[in-house]
Amino acid sequence: MNLSNIKACVFDTFGTVLDWRGSVSRQVAEVAKTKGVEGDWEDFTDQWRGYYYKWTADIGYGKRQYLSIDYIHRIGLDHLAEEFGLPLSEEEKTSLLRAWRHLDPWPDSVEGLVRLKKKFMISPLSNSDFGMMAEMSKNAGLPWDAIIAAELARTYKPSPAMYLLGPTLWGFEPGEVLMCAAHVLDLKAARYAGLRTAFIARPNEFGGPGNKHYTADLVKADEDDIGSASIIDLADKLGA
Numbered sequence: 001m002n003l004s005n006i007k008a009c010v011f012d013t014f015g016t017v018l019d020w021r022g023s024v025s026r027q028v029a030e031v032a033k034t035k036g037v038e039g040d041w042e043d044f045t046d047q048w049r050g051y052y053y054k055w056t057a058d059i060g061y062g063k064r065q066y067l068s069i070d071y072i073h074r075i076g077l078d079h080l081a082e083e084f085g086l087p088l089s090e091e092e093k094t095s096l097l098r099a100w101r102h103l104d105p106w107p108d109s110v111e112g113l114v115r116l117k118k119k120f121m122i123s124p125l126s127n128s129d130f131g132m133m134a135e136m137s138k139n140a141g142l143p144w145d146a147i148i149a150a151e152l153a154r155t156y157k158p159s160p161a162m163y164l165l166g167p168t169l170w171g172f173e174p175g176e177v178l179m180c181a182a183h184v185l186d187l188k189a190a191r192y193a194g195l196r197t198a199f200i201a202r203p204n205e206f207g208g209p210g211n212k213h214y215t216a217d218l219v220k221a222d223e224d225d226i227g228s229a230s231i232i233d234l235a236d237k238l239g240a
Contacts, residue, residue, distance in 0.1 A: 003225060003238065005176055006196060009116055010125035010148065010166040012181035013133070015205045017113070017124070017231070018103040018140060021045055022207075027099040032086055039084045042207060051076030056127045056156035066154045069129050073097050101135045106202065110141050112231025119240040123148045125166050125179065127156045158189035167195070178225070180234065184217045187224055198226040198234055 014020045025045040032039060055072045058064045074097060081088050088096065116122050123146045126133055130149045137144055148169060153161045167174045174194030181187050182202035191197050199220030206216050220227030228234040 003178065003196060006120065006178045006238075007172050007176045008121040008123070008166065008170050009178045009180055009198075009238075010123050010195075011113075012179075012183060012186050013124045013126040013128065013136070014103075015202055016180065016182040016200055017109045017142065018105055018136070019205075020049065020100070020103050021205065023103040024048070024099045027102065028096065031088075031092065031096055035087060037084070037086050039086070044080055044084055044086075046206065048073070048076045048080055051079070052127075056150075057158070060156040060159040060162065062155075062159075066156075068151070069100075069127065069132055070097055073100060101132055102139050103136060105140045105142065106230070108230040108232040110143070112233075112235050114143050115232070115235040115240045116238065117143055117145065119238065120178075121145045121170060123166065123170075125163065126150065127162075157186060160189070160193040163190045163193035163195055180231075182217060184221050184224075187221065191223060197224045198228065199224045200228050200231060200234060 011017050021042065025042040028044055029041040032041060052072055055064065055067065059066055074093065077093055077096065113122060123144050124133055124137070125148050127150045129151045130147060133147050133149045137147065148165050150156045150162060153159070153165050155161050163179065164174065166177045170177065175196060177195050178198050179187060179190035179195045180198040180200055182200050182205060184199070187197040187199060201218060203216050203218055226237055228237055
């Protein structure tokens with residue numbers, strides 16, 4: 001493994017840098033409590049995330065036209081609110097959509113990114129809108145040098161156009177950019193586009209093996225350039 005030519009690190013954000021499941025389920029539960037409705041709000045959140053995965057993947061593979069993340073999240077919320085018996089006004093739905101902009105970072109994220117920033121250019125490479133990523137990053141205190149969001153490519157991962165945004169906007173060769181993510185399929189698609197890859201383990205992204213939706217990747221693929229247990233561990237291994 002020779003990563004001496006790496007100039008920038010780009011990050012998957014949902015799940016790799018930020019705890020979407022714990023953050024969103026907590027906010028949904030708070031709304032449900034005010035309505036007097038009981039339910040499994042972690043399951044609600046997992047299914048809500050499922051709409052995101054399905055629609056963004058279809059767009060990334062060219063099966064659907066580009067739609068904003070807020071629009072995709074609204075589709076999921078409309079279906080799930082009805083399914084879980086959670087009555088929400090239009091104003092309440094609009095407010096709850098913003099739960100995705102208020103996600104807690106994993107405990108190692110900010111410290112690890114601050115360290116990496118001293119040696120590399122760093123940015124998200126995320127299936128999100130620019131405004132959403134800007135607000136999400138500000139709320140979580142993420143020290144990016146820039147924001148790279150899917151809105152700029154008008155598509156989503158796993159489209160190669162998404163991964164090539166980083167090298168293109170930074171002015172680097174694909175092999176000079178390290179894609180960092182907790183998801184092996186994300187990293188596989190990044191390698192296909194010519195980027196180097198770093199796996200970051202997030203075994204609790206889906207709560208644990210007891211969750212019927214549990215799909216966390218636990219180990220890096222053989223093809224990944226580096227594997228790490230956290231962003232701090234990644235900084236250690238990159239000498240940052």
